[in-house]
Amino acid sequence: MTEVIVVGGGAAGMLAAWRAAQRGARVTLLEKKSRLGTKILISGGGKCNLTHAGEMEEIRRQFRSNEAGFLKPSFYRFTNEDFLELLTGQGMKVYTRPDGRIFPVPPTDAKDVVEILERHVRDAGVKVRLDCPVEKILVEGGVVTGVQVGEKVLPCTRLIVAVGGSSFPGTGCTGDGWKWLAELGHTIVRLTAALAPLYLDPTPPDDWSGVALRDCVLRARKQNPDSSTGKERMHWRGDLLFTHKGVSGPTALGVSREIAEALPENSTVEVDLYPDEAFEQVTARLLAQAQQNPKKTLLGLIDDAPLPERLRKPLLESAKLDPATRCAQLTAKDRNRLANTIKGWQVGRVRAVPLERGEVVAGGVALDEVDSKTMESRKIKGLYLCGEVLDIAGPVGGYNLQAAWSTGIVAGDSAAQNAVE
Ligand SMILES: Cc1cc2nc3c(=O)[nH]c(=O)nc-3n(C[C@H](O)[C@H](O)[C@H](O)COP(=O)(O)OP(=O)(O)OC[C@H]3O[C@@H](n4cnc5c(N)ncnc54)[C@H](O)[C@@H]3O)c2cc1C
Structure with missing residues (x-):
């Protein structure tokens, strides 16, 4: 009989299966899709942001405090360096971007990452079954007994559930784990989008689509019932990309979780184009520039702003200024309005944050129902959970894959230990 079954051949599942087999357990890995690691293949736009550089303590602190607390034992048991060794030991070279994000050196990419991980899994003796969608977890008397695949029952003494979340369902992640685990008595913390684009109302004009703003701050605010903007929910610094439905890019992804969690309350988003300058500095600079160039039009005045040409006229119109006005005619009131818009350009109300x-x-199996030292369920004996199925969602930067690698290793370790005892 198979001692350990791992359901889900993604980031957490592959590492769990590899580690359990390495520790001497007989392991079968069941994957719904026709290949392993489908979501890894699309990660980082196919480049795969493997993990983040630095101390694990620093990496852990990027998560919300309850998530950071839960991740502590696994992050110290299997670090970013430990993971990278798995790849570099097989000849892959990796590099660290100035922002700390670690990637394979091109031309190697996500495909090579999956290939290496699959090699580790197979070399360790794991039996891999593809095109094998699990339908149900079988439990008797509070103890795992197996899984159901079609008409067949596959028995096991230890089961690791690593089926991920429910975004990009084409990757095989359709939220199956949450349905099974809720039926088994686990609490599923409210599921919301995270690291998602924002759909806006009104949608940006067609010709803005594809335009990027570099190094700005996107600020999300509560929208009050009278349509005025209210308290800040979240802000994020980085690049912003206009899309035909709204905004995307690191800044949009960075504020998306807080906006999604606040629903059904409305949110608006605004851009600060000069995050390093206070409002007063912007007005002083506008005054000095206008005095030096009295004949320039306002359109000419903002041509050194970090604003793509296509957006300059709309920015001025948003400040209720005529782009053809000469700088000499810019009143103090106009200047303040322009500085206000530069520091907080309203780009729209958030209509939706698409979870898929x-x-x-964000959300998933409640962390207090899982032992963070072993990843074993506190509800069902012999059941281990790892990766995105848990209530964990880190920021962009390689943090989410690291959480999957580390929790996968701990699940594999503990399941194997208990299976072969
Ligand atoms: C577009 C995109 C880009 C990303 N880029 C990055 C990045 O660069 N860096 C980063 O850190 N994170 C990134 N992430 C997040 C990261 O990919 C996930 O956090 C990580 O893959 C989660 O690992 P997991 O093992 O829990 O789930 P997954 O890797 O999603 O694996 C789950 C597996 O379970 C299988 N499965 C599901 N249901 C069943 C079932 N019933 N039976 C059998 N098998 C099943 C699925 O087919 C899938 O293969 C990105 C995500 C997306 C969508």
Whole structure:
């Protein structure tokens, strides 16, 4: 009989299966899709942001405090360096971007990452079954006994559930785990989009689509019932990309979880184009520039702003200024309005944060129902949970894959230990 079954051949599942087999357990890995690691293949736009550089303590702190607390034992048991060794030991070279994000050196990419991980899994003796969608977890008397695949029952003494979340369902992640685990008595913390684009109302004009703003701050605010903007929910610094439905890019992804969690309350988003300058500095600079160039039009005045040409006229119109006005005619009131717009350009009300387009889903199996030292369920004996199925969602930067690698290893370790005892 198979001692350990791992359901889900993604980031967490592959590492769990590999580690359990390495520890001497007989392991079968069941994957719904026709290949392993489908979501890894699309990660980082196919480049795969493997993990983040630095101390694990620093990496852990990027998660919300309850998530950071839960991740502590697994992050120290299997670190970013430990993971990278798995790849570099097989000849892959990796590099660290100035922002700390670690990637394979091109031309190697996500495909090579999956290939290496699959090699580790197979070399360790794991039996891999593809095109094998699990339908149900079988439990008797509070103890795992197996899984159901079609008409067949596959028995096991230890089961690792690593089926991920429910974004990008084409990757095989359709939220199956949450349905099974809720039926078995686990609490599923509210599921919301995270690291997702924002759909806006009104949608940006067609010719803005594809235009990027570099190094700005996107600020999300509560929208009050009278349509005025209210308290800040979240802000994120980085690049912003206009799309035909709204905004995307690191800043949009960075504020998306807080906006999604606040629903059904409305949110608006605004852009600060000069995050390093206070409002007063912007007005002083506008005054000095206008005095030096009295004949320039306002359109000419903002041509050194970090604003693509296509957006300059709309920015001025948003400040209720005529782009053809000469700088000499710019009143103090106009200047303040322009500085206000530069520091907080309203780009729209958030109509939706599409969960299926998010890099991860926030929410999932409640962390206090899982032992963080072993990843074993506190509800069902012999059941281990790892990866995105848990209520964990980190920011962009390689943090989510690291959470999957580390929790997968701990699940594999503990399941194997208990299976072969
Ligand atoms: C577009 C995109 C880009 C991303 N980029 C990055 C990045 O660069 N860096 C980063 O850190 N994170 C990134 N992420 C997030 C990261 O990919 C996930 O956090 C990570 O893959 C989660 O690992 P997991 O093992 O829990 O789930 P997954 O890797 O999603 O694996 C789950 C597996 O379970 C299988 N499965 C599901 N249901 C069943 C079933 N019933 N039976 C059998 N098998 C089943 C699925 O087919 C899938 O293969 C990105 C995500 C997306 C969507």
